Amino acid sequence: MIDIETARGWYPATDPVHGFDHILRVYRMAERLAIEEQADLDIVRAAALLHDAQGSQTEGGEEGRHDHHHAFSNFARRILENEGWPPDKIAAVQHCIRAHRFRDNTEQPQSLEAKILFDADKLDVIGAVGIARTIAFDVVVNQPIYVEPSARFLETGEKESGEPHSSYHEYLFKLSKIKDRLYTKTAQQLAEERHRFMDEYFDRLGAEERGEK
Ligand SMILES: [Fe+2]
Numbered sequence: 001m002i003d004i005e006t007a008r009g010w011y012p013a014t015d016p017v018h019g020f021d022h023i024l025r026v027y028r029m030a031e032r033l034a035i036e037e038q039a040d041l042d043i044v045r046a047a048a049l050l051h052d053a054q055g056s057q058t059e060g061g062e063e064g065r066h067d068h069h070h071a072f073s074n075f076a077r078r079i080l081e082n083e084g085w086p087p088d089k090i091a092a093v094q095h096c097i098r099a100h101r102f103r104d105n106t107e108q109p110q111s112l113e114a115k116i117l118f119d120a121d122k123l124d125v126i127g128a129v130g131i132a133r134t135i136a137f138d139v140v141v142n143q144p145i146y147v148e149p150s151a152r153f154l155e156t157g158e159k160e161s162g163e164p165h166s167s168y169h170e171y172l173f174k175l176s177k178i179k180d181r182l183y184t185k186t187a188q189q190l191a192e193e194r195h196r197f198m199d200e201y202f203d204r205l206g207a208e209e210r211g212e213k
């Protein structure tokens with residue numbers, strides 16, 4: 001068993017997007033999904049604690065970040081080997097970690113445990129927490145919270161040159177699509193409600209920006 005306090009040391013203390021508070025939320029949600037969906041709890045817990053180890057501070061900057069699911073599946077192997085885990089269970093955890101990324105679908109979740117990690121991680125992108133994380137990220141990288149998207153972006157998802165990627169753009173591009181990408185029934189039900197809340201929030205944000213509310 002991996003101890004939560006040990007896992008805390010693998011993550012930056014203050015990262016609003018991939019810090020340890022994200023890991024704890026994913027861990028609790030993954031545990032809940034694993035119980036309801038009757039998955040292997042050891043694998044799900046280990047995968048949740050290890051899945052973004054070292055967070056956004058991944059070595060290699062932007063490139064390292066895009067590749068973090070591979071780098072950290074190797075990190076996971078080292079940690080679990082030290083813990084004396086059998087190779088098949090280690091491989092199961094590594095599959096969960098490699099398959100959890102939304103933008104890279106070269107390895108899709110095959111096992112129930114990988115589907116659960118994917119779902120728990122993506123539920124953290126939507127709802128009240130998802131909105132807070134998206135806005136926090138945009139503040140850090142100096143992007144605006146709300147910009148009226150171009151007609152081209154609305155139709156194709158591609159921005160006009162110079163068009164900023166505001167939090168609202170991220171909502172249209174990614175957050176609003178999450179609920180249809182989830183695998184487990186339990187997560188799909190939770191996502192429906194989070195989606196409605198988020199929809200209302202971004203509708204209202206736009207209305208306030210335009211002075212309508
Ligand atoms: Fe991740």
Ligand SMILES: [Fe+2]
Binds near residue numbers: 051052
């Ligand atoms: Fe994550």
